[in-house]
Amino acid sequence: MWWEQHERDAPELVPTPFLQSIFDHGNVVGEVARGYVPHGLLIGGPPLSLEDRAQRTREAIDAGARVIYEAAFLADGVFVAVDILERVSDGYVLIEVKSTLDVGDKHIPDVAVQLYALERAGLNVVRAELMHLNRECRYPDLTNLFVREDVTERAREALQSMPAQIARLQSILAGELPTVAIGGHCSTPYACAFERRCWPAKEADGITTLHNLRKAKAAKMIAAGCVSITQLPSDYRATGPAARQIESLRSGHSIIDARLGNALRQFTPPLAFLDFETIAPPIPRWPGLAPMAKVPVQFSVYTVDENGEREHPWLAEGALDPRPALADALLTACAGAQTVLAYQAEFEKSRIKELAAALPDRAAALLDLESRIADVLPVVRDFTYHPAYGGSFSLKKVLPALVDGLGYDDLELADGASAATLLEKLLFDSASLGAEGVAHARSVLTKYCGRDTYGLVRLHARLWELAAAQGAGA
Numbered sequence: 182m183w184w185e186q187h188e189r190d191a192p193e194l195v196p197t198p199f200l201q202s203i204f205d206h207g208n209v210v211g212e213v214a215r216g217y218v219p220h221g222l223l224i225g226g227p228p229l230s231l232e233d234r235a236q237r238t239r240e241a242i243d244a245g246a247r248v249i250y251e252a253a254f255l256a257d258g259v260f261v262a263v264d265i266l267e268r269v270s271d272g273y274v275l276i277e278v279k280s281t282l283d284v285g286d287k288h289i290p291d292v293a294v295q296l297y298a299l300e301r302a303g304l305n306v307v308r309a310e311l312m313h314l315n316r317e318c319r320y321p322d323l324t325n326l327f328v329r330e331d332v333t334e335r336a337r338e339a340l341q342s343m344p345a346q347i348a349r350l351q352s353i354l355a356g357e358l359p360t361v362a363i364g365g366h367c368s369t370p371y372a373c374a375f376e377r378r379c380w381p382a383k384e385a386d387g388i389t390t391l392h393n394l395r396k397a398k399a400a401k402m403i404a405a406g407c408v409s410i411t412q413l414p415s416d417y418r419a420t421g422p423a424a425r426q427i428e429s430l431r432s433g434h435s436i437i438d439a440r441l442g443n444a445l446r447q448f449t450p451p452l453a454f455l456d457f458e459t460i461a462p463p464i465p466r467w468p469g470l471a472p473m474a475k476v477p478v479q480f481s482v483y484t485v486d487e488n489g490e491r492e493h494p495w496l497a498e499g500a501l502d503p504r505p506a507l508a509d510a511l512l513t514a515c516a517g518a519q520t521v522l523a524y525q526a527e528f529e530k531s532r533i534k535e536l537a538a539a540l541p542d543r544a545a546a547l548l549d550l551e552s553r554i555a556d557v558l559p560v561v562r563d564f565t566y567h568p569a570y571g572g573s574f575s576l577k578k579v580l581p582a583l584v585d586g587l588g589y590d591d592l593e594l595a596d597g598a599s600a601a602t603l604l605e606k607l608l609f610d611s612a613s614l615g616a617e618g619v620a621h622a623r624s625v626l627t628k629y630c631g632r633d634t635y636g637l638v639r640l641h642a643r644l645w646e647l648a649a650a651q652g653a654g655a
């Protein structure tokens with residue numbers, strides 16, 4: 182908070198693609214939510230000053246507005262903007278809109294501070310609500326897109342400590358940069374953008390990279406002087422991947438388990454390699470879909486058989502439901518494969534089961550395909566460790582570590598969140614990209630998705646090499 186206020190241009194405050202996609206979805210949901218409490222007056226945001234926004238809100242209230250969007254209040258140096266303020270017969274309802282399927286404790290302080298500012302401004306708030314997306318909603322019936330959850334009691338409870346909390350935070354802001362120890366609060370309930378300033382740099386052997394180590398425990402270890410995995414006491418208890426990671430870093434060598442070859446033999450050829458790219462629109466677009474449902478709109482399949490390696494890329498076009506065409510193309514691409522390999526395959530399996538449920542006439546074929554999918558990740562995780570994994574078994578870490586010269590640095594798209602954002606733009610807002618932009622987007626998306634499957638083909642081959650070398654050396 183101190184850095185956010187005192188270094189507003191800090192590079193850490195530029196949202197990551199992942200965060201930006203969350204913000205974009207939040208804005209869409211916020212706008213759509215207004216339609217469910219309609220006929221309101223929108224108070225403008227920046228560049229209007231906070232004072233002007235509060236003044237306009239006051240004027241709207243005095244003029245008897247029934248609903249106000251982005252209703253702004255300034256009280257005791259605290260500024261809040263209420264997503265929707267609704268006047269009812271006996272007072273006001275404060276509505277905080279969330280673009281999530283569930284709400285929890287972490288959302289209550291947001292409501293409580295708004296309640297504080299509204300009451301300081303003299304409003305009689307009779308109810309506080311969190312309005313969030315409804316997981317029971319199914320397109321095309323969007324009448325129940327939102328749930329309005331009454332959190333008045335919980336907000337009132339949190340309100341009791343609000344004056345003291347506000348005073349404390351204001352005094353911190355007015356002072357020098359406070360000294361705060363690192364800990365679990367750096368990632369829970371939200372990841373802090375300034376982690377790099379406070380935590381030790383992420384070295385390959387850094388204690389924070391220890392597989393599955395929780396942040397709070399890592400902070401304690403660092404405070405005790407243990408910043409590297411190699412500094413762990415010899416009796417430190419670790420199992421599975423973490424134990425292999427420790428052993429690998431202490432010895433400086435990769436670990437290849439003697440059972441790797443057997444693990445690979447479960448993948449009966451002919452093989453196909455599959456990767457989906459999905460979107461998860463907060464407002465569903467196609468029949469039967471719930472808000473935020475993940476929908477595959479692109480895939481890459483590599484087949485490896487007696488005819489050699491061949492890529493079968495597929496990418497949806499336009500805003501129409503792509504699932505039937507995607508399913509047909511997918512079934513055709515994987516038709517000759519006995520085993521279809523994916524990385525973190527539960528994701529692909531789940532999407533295919535959902536496709537089967539949505540497309541009854543193709544369900545049998547899709548479920549058969551789903552039964553042929555196998556996961557490469559457990560094989561990597563349980564039978565190998567390379568110091569460059571950095572405690573992670575994501576393909577983006579494993580691939581460059583095991584397959585020379587193959588990574589993601591040369592790609593324009595860096596991650597799945599950026600791909601999903603571009604996919605949504607391509608499908609639903611292609612006009613904003615223009616013809617050239619559309620062609621470019623299709624090209625970078627095809628390269629990005631294809632890298633995962635091509636990488637998986639190379640990784641699978643490399644694992645066989647390692648197993649063979651291990652066998653030869655045994």
Ligand code: SF4
Pocket residue numbers: 361362363364366367368373374375376377378379380
């Ligand atoms: S990384 Fe942790 S200690 Fe540092 S500013 Fe963020 S929350 Fe505070």
